[in-house]
Amino acid sequence: MEFSRRHWLTSLGLAPLVACRPRRERQARPSIPMPRLDEFQPRSTLVVPTTRVERPRFPVVDVHTHLTWSNDRTEELQIPMPPEEVLQVMNRKGIRMMINLTGGHGKALEKAIATFQKPYPDRFLVFTEPTYHWIVEPDYPKRQADAIERAHKAGARGLKILKYLGLGLRERVDSGPLVKVDDKRFDLMWEAAGALGMPVAIHTSDPVAFFQPIDRFNERIEELAMHPDWSFHGRDFPSDDELQQARLRVIARHPKTTFILLHVAKAEDLGFVSRILETYPNTYVEFGARINELGRQPRTARKFFERFQDRILFGTDAVPHGVEYPQQIFCDQLYEIYYRFLETEDEYFDYAPAEKPPQGRWKIYGLGLPESILRKVYYENAARLFGLDLKLFRD
Numbered sequence: 001m002e003f004s005r006r007h008w009l010t011s012l013g014l015a016p017l018v019a020c021r022p023r024r025e026r027q028a029r030p031s032i033p034m035p036r037l038d039e040f041q042p043r044s045t046l047v048v049p050t051t052r053v054e055r056p057r058f059p060v061v062d063v064h065t066h067l068t069w070s071n072d073r074t075e076e077l078q079i080p081m082p083p084e085e086v087l088q089v090m091n092r093k094g095i096r097m098m099i100n101l102t103g104g105h106g107k108a109l110e111k112a113i114a115t116f117q118k119p120y121p122d123r124f125l126v127f128t129e130p131t132y133h134w135i136v137e138p139d140y141p142k143r144q145a146d147a148i149e150r151a152h153k154a155g156a157r158g159l160k161i162l163k164y165l166g167l168g169l170r171e172r173v174d175s176g177p178l179v180k181v182d183d184k185r186f187d188l189m190w191e192a193a194g195a196l197g198m199p200v201a202i203h204t205s206d207p208v209a210f211f212q213p214i215d216r217f218n219e220r221i222e223e224l225a226m227h228p229d230w231s232f233h234g235r236d237f238p239s240d241d242e243l244q245q246a247r248l249r250v251i252a253r254h255p256k257t258t259f260i261l262l263h264v265a266k267a268e269d270l271g272f273v274s275r276i277l278e279t280y281p282n283t284y285v286e287f288g289a290r291i292n293e294l295g296r297q298p299r300t301a302r303k304f305f306e307r308f309q310d311r312i313l314f315g316t317d318a319v320p321h322g323v324e325y326p327q328q329i330f331c332d333q334l335y336e337i338y339y340r341f342l343e344t345e346d347e348y349f350d351y352a353p354a355e356k357p358p359q360g361r362w363k364i365y366g367l368g369l370p371e372s373i374l375r376k377v378y379y380e381n382a383a384r385l386f387g388l389d390l391k392l393f394r395d
């Protein structure tokens, strides 16, 4: 009788649980001095296959790079590495083409195009950016849309939106309330980009942990301790969800404009990203600086790549000489890690060329993608999106 009652309760999920509460009253004290978290560098004793992938299986288009930076007001352009030097890494690592997203606007854009795209049209493409400080002008919508048209004439191939929109730009540029991602003043700009066939590469929000309190439960606490200005917790910042929803309203309002959601839109929640890709055919995703997230959920990520193999673009977020962010330093090793992640089934390896994992204390697992998907992700999807000649990708 007792047995059958228990059995019946269990089938309803109502069986009494035995709680395993740790005893709190006497916490064991370590008998040796413990290293501080920032000094902790455990060396794995795991013995598993280690594959070095020096060259990608197919030629690569890196759609997310920052080869130039510029000032929104002065339009001065910084070129941290000349194209000839960038090309050496590209040639060694099988990178056919790089897209420089931060080409700026006006004079800066012209210089970025003259330095990279004009002399090497088969190797570099340049995107433009909005002129944010014009936001205070009453004719901003039209003025910005016209600027996009001029940028297109000058050779810009797309429009880049930094997370600055949503988390930085304010009504009086540096002061006042934050301007929302779906502010109607940008509608003409999104429409212009769509009409001109310029994809919009948009970075909205940031890692979820950057919106959480900086405390012992925060899985990115080391990174936030190094860069406290990366925290968007508190003050007048919107939540990650508010930012994501605002971007979705923009995508829904402009179905003829193609949006590349940078950093996998929200790499911590591929279910959410899947629903975006299903709902909005005008979206792609790119995975720069997020293999730390994808590689810690390799089974979910692999299914995601299988399902959305036509909508995923290769990107790294590479920055020449970006020593502060090891996960983004433009160098041979960075690309080898990306290739290893995509191509092999190696287990438990570093996602960045750094002594300590810089974006969360964990390691990653390779996806072991088949050739048919690798080809799409490495170059075919980008070639289709940017109308590139497939001849460029014959080895």
Ligand SMILES: [Zn+2]
Residues within 6 Å of the ligand: 064, 066, 317
């Ligand atoms: Zn970036």
